[in-house]
Amino acid sequence: xxxxxxxxxxxLRNKFLDYQVTPPPAVWENIEKELNTSTIFNTRNIxxxxxxxxxxxxxxxxxxxxxxxxxxxxxxxxVQNSDTNKTSDYNKKSVEKATNTDSTTNNxxxxxxxxxxxxxxxxxxxxxTELIVSTSEVKxxxxxxxxxxxxxxNIKEIKQNTAVEKEDTNLNIITLEEGFVVEKENPGLIxxxxxxxxxxxxxxISDLPLENNDEIVNKLTxxxxxxxxxEYSILASPEFSLNSMDSVSIMSSYSLGIxxxxxxxxxxxxxxxxxxxxxxxxxFAKIDYMSNDMMGTYDDVVNVTFDSLGxxxxxxxxxxxxxxxxxxxxxxxxxxxxxxxxxxxxxxIGYKNKIGKLNWYVYAGPVVGLQIAKWIDKPMSNTENISxxxxxxxxxxxxxxxxxxxxxxxxxxxxxxxxxxxLEPTYKQYFKSLYDNADYKINTSxxxxxxxxxxxxxx
Amino acid sequence: MKIDKTFxxxxxxxxxxxxxxxxxxxxxxxxxxxxxxASSNEDANDMLQEGxxxxxxxxxxxxxxxxxxxxxxKTIVNTAINYYNKEKKRGFNVDLEYVKKELVxxxxxxxxxxxxxxxxxxRELPVGYRKVFNLYIIEGYSHREIGELLGISENxxxxxxxxxxxxxxxxxxxxxxxxxxxx
Numbered sequence: 001x002x003x004x005x006x007x008x009x010x011x012l013r014n015k016f017l018d019y020q021v022t023p024p025p026a027v028w029e030n031i032e033k034e035l036n037t038s039t040i041f042n043t044r045n046i047x048x049x050x051x052x053x054x055x056x057x058x059x060x061x062x063x064x065x066x067x068x069x070x071x072x073x074x075x076x077x078x079v080q081n082s083d084t085n086k087t088s089d090y091n092k093k094s095v096e097k098a099t100n101t102d103s104t105t106n107n108x109x110x111x112x113x114x115x116x117x118x119x120x121x122x123x124x125x126x127x128x129t130e131l132i133v134s135t136s137e138v139k140x141x142x143x144x145x146x147x148x149x150x151x152x153x154n155i156k157e158i159k160q161n162t163a164v165e166k167e168d169t170n171l172n173i174i175t176l177e178e179g180f181v182v183e184k185e186n187p188g189l190i191x192x193x194x195x196x197x198x199x200x201x202x203x204x205i206s207d208l209p210l211e212n213n214d215e216i217v218n219k220l221t222x223x224x225x226x227x228x229x230x231e232y233s234i235l236a237s238p239e240f241s242l243n244s245m246d247s248v249s250i251m252s253s254y255s256l257g258i259x260x261x262x263x264x265x266x267x268x269x270x271x272x273x274x275x276x277x278x279x280x281x282x283x284f285a286k287i288d289y290m291s292n293d294m295m296g297t298y299d300d301v302v303n304v305t306f307d308s309l310g311x312x313x314x315x316x317x318x319x320x321x322x323x324x325x326x327x328x329x330x331x332x333x334x335x336x337x338x339x340x341x342x343x344x345x346x347x348x349i350g351y352k353n354k355i356g357k358l359n360w361y362v363y364a365g366p367v368v369g370l371q372i373a374k375w376i377d378k379p380m381s382n383t384e385n386i387s388x389x390x391x392x393x394x395x396x397x398x399x400x401x402x403x404x405x406x407x408x409x410x411x412x413x414x415x416x417x418x419x420x421x422x423l424e425p426t427y428k429q430y431f432k433s434l435y436d437n438a439d440y441k442i443n444t445s446x447x448x449x450x451x452x453x454x455x456x457x458x459x
Numbered sequence: 460m461k462i463d464k465t466f467x468x469x470x471x472x473x474x475x476x477x478x479x480x481x482x483x484x485x486x487x488x489x490x491x492x493x494x495x496x497a498s499s500n501e502d503a504n505d506m507l508q509e510g511x512x513x514x515x516x517x518x519x520x521x522x523x524x525x526x527x528x529x530x531x532x533k534t535i536v537n538t539a540i541n542y543y544n545k546e547k548k549r550g551f552n553v554d555l556e557y558v559k560k561e562l563v564x565x566x567x568x569x570x571x572x573x574x575x576x577x578x579x580x581x582r583e584l585p586v587g588y589r590k591v592f593n594l595y596i597i598e599g600y601s602h603r604e605i606g607e608l609l610g611i612s613e614n615x616x617x618x619x620x621x622x623x624x625x626x627x628x629x630x631x632x633x634x635x636x637x638x639x640x641x642x
Binding site: 008009012013015016017018019020021022023024026027028030031032034035247248249282283284286332333334335394 | 462463465466469473474475476477478479480481482483484486487488490491494495503504507508511512515574577596597599624
């Protein structure tokens with residue numbers, strides 16, 4: 001009776017113990033809802049928010065400070081094709097006026113009148129002035145008869161404290177006093193100066209030939225030609241995926257690249273190159289396998305002999321150790337990682353604005369990613385003597401090509417004539433799913449923080 | 460089922476994807492457990508949901524001393540047991556005399572039944588009987604452990620198991636009789 005009961009228990013246990021039923025999907029959905037309630041403010045989200053805030057706040061702060069300085073130092077240069085009676089005192093005065101002009105006096109006509117009035121009064125001004133000549137934008141107006149006013153914005157320092165004094169009685173003169181005052185009706189010169197100023201190259205005015213206007217123009221044009229037209233950006237970046245997927249973790253990727261940049265004009269540039277990107281995915285595999293495992297050992301009696309000791313009979317058991325092996329079925333969940341190397345080739349167009357040592361720029365464009373290598377994890381590959389019954393790999397393989405759109409901005413800090421440091425937060429949107437597997441078709445996006453150096457080359 | 464240590468660490472860090480993966484791997488087995496303890500599929504769903512939330516919530520308390528698989532199963536079983544605590548005192552009458560006369564059950568009668576049929580029989584048991592039956596017969600708990608778990612004495616556990624077994628045998632006998640009449 002007791003045996004029968006045991007047998008029934010055994011049958012019931014076997015019937016129920018390993019029975020598996022897939023639960024309805026709603027159960028997981030409810031679990032997920034419960035779990036998600038307190039995870040909005042996790043560490044990763046906070047770090048992302050902090051970086052984003054910092055990247056927004058820094059340029060805003062910088063530019064607002066810079067604007068206030070610019071307002072005070074608004075430069076207006078009067079380029080006058082005046083008669084020979086105009087003296088350097090007048091030039092000094094005009095420069096002083098320009099230097100002291102408030103930002104609200106941008107009205108050029110008003111300023112001109114004020115200047116004329118000063119001229120009529122023959123006032124002399126001996127105040128020492130500092131003029132910084134530069135421009136990213138030259139606005140030439142009022143070229144009526146003899147007067148031309150050039151407003152210079154976005155100050156780029158060309159030369160300070162150039163202690164060259166020169167007075168010329170020619171119609172077209174260049175006067176350098178504690179700075180650089182252009183007095184010349186020559187668009188070629190203005191343009192040359194403007195272009196040079198835009199090229200981040202410091203021009204030593206003392207090198208300029210000051211005797212002849214044509215020479216100056218030629219010299220400046222020559223300098224302009226030698227200034228930067230190509231830049232090579234060497235950038236590295238970590239990239240964080242902004243998407244999540246069921247059972248697949250897209251790992252942070254790292255890239256290193258070189259991107260030559262060609263200026264189309266003073267602001268616009270195109271940029272291409274190649275970025276080698278190291279990517280990875282983490283997932284899991286379910287492995288059902290049999291292995292021949294040692295269950296233990298026992299001592300097997302192989303012989304029994306008898307002996308006598310002190311008149312007593314002693315039994316001697318001769319044993320050998322026997323190992324017990326059995327085929328055991330295992331169900332293992334194992335984490336696996338696939339790694340890939342992609343060559344990303346961008347075709348970007350951008351706009352750069354230069355302000356002193358710090359420049360900012362934005363860019364956007366399509367990018368094609370080509371897979372050049374992959375390392376696919378094989379679950380249980382390091383386990384010997386196993387027989388895999390079923391392997392359910394839940395980690396999909398990435399496709400060999402992907403298409404992206406990059407939208408980014410950058411801050412560039414000039415270290416000198418040739419080198420500058422750059423920091424580029426970039427948003428990346430993938431147009432094609434990263435994976436070929438139909439179950440994992442989602443459009444992913446990422447955020448990259450690219451940093452590196454720009455190396456400028458003259459042609 | 461064997462879970463890697465790295466996997467457990469990720470679960471302890473509340474990694475969402477790992478949680479999902481873990482659920483996908485073990486939920487079918489755990490749902491089987493819940494179905495045995497529950498009176499209906501809806502109750503089983505609730506038990507499973509509650510059980511997994513407990514697992515994810517308290518996994519940081521798992522020190523790695525014992526088997527993780529055992530800890531998971533134990534958590535689900537405990538959740539299932541507590542689910543019906545409010546219905547603890549609900550009665551169930553079994554005509555024991557009748558059952559004793561009909562002790563014709565053998566292993567083959569059980570083996571003939573499909574899992575769902577057997578599950579229906581188990582589900583017909585009163586909650587208390589079902590708990591003891593599941594814990595003792597399927598999960599392999601001793602009467603002492605069951606007593607501690609359910610807050611009853613060992614003897615009560617034994618008697619409830621006996622009654623559960625008799626009730627099952629009675630139902631099996633009925634099924635057997637109907638089949639014979641049908642033939």
